[in-house]
Amino acid sequence: xxxxxxxxxxxxxxxxxxxxxxxxxxxxxxxxxxxxxxxxxxxxxxxxxxxxxxxxxxxxxxxxxxxxxxxxxxxxxxxxxxxxxxxxxxxxxxxxxxxxxxxxxxxxxxxxxxxxxxxxxxxxxxxxxxxxxxxxxxxxxxxxxxxxxxxxxxx
Amino acid sequence: xxxxxxxxxxxxxxxxxxxxxxxxxxxxxxxxxxxxxxxxxxxxxxxxxxxxxxxxxxxxxxxxxxxxxxxxxxxxxxxxxxxxxxxxxxxxxxxxxxxxxxxxxxxxxxxxxxxxxxxxx
Amino acid sequence: xxxxxxxxxxxxxxxxxxxxxxxxxxxxxxxxxxxxxxxxxxxxxxxxxxxxxxxxxxxxxxxxxxxxxxxxxxxxxxxxxxxxxxxxxxxxxxxxxxxxxxxxxxxxxxxxxxxxxxxxxxxxxxxxxxxxxxxxxxxxxxxxxxxxxxxxxxxxxxxxxxxxxxxxxxxxxxxxxxxxxxxxxxxxxxxxxxxxxxxxxxxxxxxxxxxxxxxxxxxxxxxxxxxxxxxxxxxxxxxxxxxxxxxxxxxxxxxxxxxxxxxxxxxxxxxxxxxx
Numbered sequence: 001x002x003x004x005x006x007x008x009x010x011x012x013x014x015x016x017x018x019x020x021x022x023x024x025x026x027x028x029x030x031x032x033x034x035x036x037x038x039x040x041x042x043x044x045x046x047x048x049x050x051x052x053x054x055x056x057x058x059x060x061x062x063x064x065x066x067x068x069x070x071x072x073x074x075x076x077x078x079x080x081x082x083x084x085x086x087x088x089x090x091x092x093x094x095x096x097x098x099x100x101x102x103x104x105x106x107x108x109x110x111x112x113x114x115x116x117x118x119x120x121x122x123x124x125x126x127x128x129x130x131x132x133x134x135x136x137x138x139x140x141x142x143x144x145x146x147x148x149x150x151x152x153x154x155x
Numbered sequence: 156x157x158x159x160x161x162x163x164x165x166x167x168x169x170x171x172x173x174x175x176x177x178x179x180x181x182x183x184x185x186x187x188x189x190x191x192x193x194x195x196x197x198x199x200x201x202x203x204x205x206x207x208x209x210x211x212x213x214x215x216x217x218x219x220x221x222x223x224x225x226x227x228x229x230x231x232x233x234x235x236x237x238x239x240x241x242x243x244x245x246x247x248x249x250x251x252x253x254x255x256x257x258x259x260x261x262x263x264x265x266x267x268x269x270x271x272x273x274x275x276x
Numbered sequence: 277x278x279x280x281x282x283x284x285x286x287x288x289x290x291x292x293x294x295x296x297x298x299x300x301x302x303x304x305x306x307x308x309x310x311x312x313x314x315x316x317x318x319x320x321x322x323x324x325x326x327x328x329x330x331x332x333x334x335x336x337x338x339x340x341x342x343x344x345x346x347x348x349x350x351x352x353x354x355x356x357x358x359x360x361x362x363x364x365x366x367x368x369x370x371x372x373x374x375x376x377x378x379x380x381x382x383x384x385x386x387x388x389x390x391x392x393x394x395x396x397x398x399x400x401x402x403x404x405x406x407x408x409x410x411x412x413x414x415x416x417x418x419x420x421x422x423x424x425x426x427x428x429x430x431x432x433x434x435x436x437x438x439x440x441x442x443x444x445x446x447x448x449x450x451x452x453x454x455x456x457x458x459x460x461x462x463x464x465x466x467x468x469x470x471x472x473x474x475x476x477x478x479x480x481x482x483x484x485x486x487x488x489x490x491x492x493x494x495x496x497x498x499x500x501x502x503x504x505x506x507x508x509x510x511x512x513x514x515x516x517x518x519x520x521x522x523x524x525x526x527x528x529x530x531x532x533x534x535x536x537x538x539x540x541x542x543x544x545x546x547x548x549x550x551x552x
Contacts, residue, residue: 003293004376004384013374013444019349020439023490027441030487031236038229045222045261049268051209056272061202086184093177096169102488103166105511108504111426111463118499121507122490146188156478159513166514239446239485247480 022129023122030095033088040085076151083147090139098125098132165231168224175221209272222265230254282308284359286317288329289370291377299377301368302326308359314367315343315354318381331381338497341433345381346370351438351495372438388434391451394476395458400469406529415527420465427460427505429498436492436502448481452492452502455483459505462512468526483509 009016014031017024050059067078101107107128108121181189186198198204208214237250283305291299304325306317315333322329331354333343338356345354347369348362359367375383401407401414436452437443443451450458458477461467477483486506493503515521 004378005291005293005299007371007373007375007377007383008447009373009441009444011445013441020489020491021494023488024441027487027489034229034232035236038233041225041229042261045265045268049264051206052268052271057202057206060205064202083184086180089176089180093173097173099488100166100169103507103510104514105504105507108507111423111501111504111508113422114426114429114499114501116499118496118501120493120496120499120501121504122493125490142188143185146185150187156474156513158480158482158484159478159517162484162510163514163517235485235487238480239442239449241445241447244448 021122021126022133023126026095026098026129026133029091030099033092036088037085037092040082079151083143086143087140090143091136094132094136094139098128101125101128161231165228168228171220171224172228175217176225179221206272209269212273215269215273218269219266222269223262226258226262226265230258284308284317284364285366286321287366287368288318288321288381290329290380291371292328292379306359306367310360312359313355314345314347314352314357314359314362314369317359317367318354318369329381330379332383339431341431341497344372344383344433344435344438346372346438351435353433353435353497356497372434374438374440374443375434383434385432385434387447388432388437388451388453391437391454392432392457394450395454395461396469396472396476397454397457397461399461399464399467400472401466401526402468410529412529412532414466415530416465420527423465424460424463427456427463427500427502430457430460430500431498433497435495435497439491439495441489441491442485442487446481446485449485450476450479450482452486452506455486455509456500456502456505459509462509462524463505465524465527467524470523477509478513483513486510 015028017028047063050056050063053059067082068076070076070078098107102121102125107125109119109124234251234254238247242250286304286306287301288304289299290302291297304321306320308317313336315336318329318331318333331343331345333355334340335342336355338353341353343354344351346352347354347357348364348367351372354369369381371377371381372383375385375387378384399407430453432453434453436456440449440452442449455477458473461473462470462477467473483506486503488503488507490503493501496502512521516523
């Protein structure tokens with residue numbers, strides 16, 4: 001009896017862009033950053049809930065001190081983690097603006113008669129992707145420099 | 156079509172979040188940089204500042220709108236990912252419903268917190 | 277300039293279900309001549325080295341869509357890619373990912389055709405009598421034709437499904453090929469089957485599971501651009517939900533021409549010579 005061999009790439013198909021374009025990597029990163037932000041956001045709702053009640057300010061101060069003073073391997077992990085969420089937001093937001101335009105059919109061109117060499121939607125919106133990544137790099141650079149400077153050189 | 160309406164909201168909420176969460180993130184993480192332009196705070200998580208902000212009705216309204224839009228956008232995004240993982244149809248539907256109920260519950264809880272904080276608890 | 281002594285190493289994935297072996301790569305050294313395609317290389321191996329090597333191919337000129345393979349990291353047609361254009365001394369050939377492997381380089385494309393059927397890829401009209409026994413043609417302008425003709429060039433080679441990251445995990449996702457064909461009919465001014473095509477297209481496993489990784493359009497060998505069709509389908513649904521676009525009104529049958537007069541300078545047709 002003949003048996004077919006399964007050959008689905010699975011999650012590797014999401015994560016590994018291989019030799020496809022930068023858009024494929026943006027796809028993976030958009031997904032990853034989205035999940036990261038969502039996890040933080042759900043946690044954030046409960047942390048904010050601690051502000052309620054007469055002892056709210058005390059609980060809040062305690063929570064903030066815990067976040068700021070927890071150091072593992074010499075690193076303030078929660079402070080760094082929170083900053084990573086901010087970086088994730090920068091990417092997700094800027095790439096998200098591109099995706100809104102693309103998914104509403106605004107940067108992908110119009111259908112026409114295909115003539116070789118083919119022009120296609122991925123290539124047509126590529127300059128916007130490159131531009132978006134430059135903006136992300138700039139914002140991450142500025143915010144990152146400020147963060148690192150404040151964390152290691154000011155305190 | 157139902158999915159079209161959900162995705163429509165996914166896009167609309169994305170635009171709302173872009174402005175609201177953009178401002179929130181800017182204030183929280185780029186305070187020192189914004190000071191260059193004469194706005195923002197260097198200590199946005201300071202207890203007095205946090206509670207002073209929470210008491211303003213405008214902030215409460217913004218928090219509730221942001222809470223609702225972000226919950227929808229985030230949970231629809233999570234549902235998209237789950238729908239792409241080849242779970243059995245019945246499980247997919249159950250997950251969709253659980254996320255819907257969880258979203259509504261979190262919205263009610265978060266809104267309650269935002270409203271209570273304006274009363275200066 | 278051709279160099280007959282030039283060789284490249286073909287690394288071909290072998291899988292024989294009857295032997296019960298795990299898929300493995302087998303190396304063949306293949307002499308390369310000018311203009312030789314990957315498919316020619318496979319033929320050379322079959323003729324000279326190993327007659328058991330299996331793949332699917334037919335037209336040898338990028339029309340039939342049979343020889344889709346995963347060649348040096350990208351899904352491509354073996355017949356339209358010259359070995360010299362790969363710029364490598366090694367040609368690694370595997371069957372298309374995201375399809376079950378039947379044997380060696382033969383993927384099981386059943387899934388592709390099932391998905392294609394799901395969008396009802398044919399012209400749907402309400403006037404069944406006219407459609408089945410036409411009295412005239414349906415009207416379509418050249419501008420209306422351009423709206424979909426690009427998407428009608430699909431040869432069903434299945435490369436787009438091999439490239440799509442969503443297809444990699446989702447067995448239910450309708451996929452770039454079928455979604456494009458669904459949109460091809462929705463964009464056709466003669467079609468009245470908005471609901472019929474849209475059922476699969478706008479389902480929870482339809483166009484909204486595309487997040488524009490853009491790989492399908494990159495690998496399409498016919499310039500069909502599935503990514504474009506899917507985004508246009510989303511745009512259409514968005515505008516309709518917003519109320520900014522009204523449902524399409526399908527074109528009617530072209531009316532018979534009234535007071536028709538032949539041009540004076542056209543010569544008269546000769547008398548028929550048969551069937552008198």
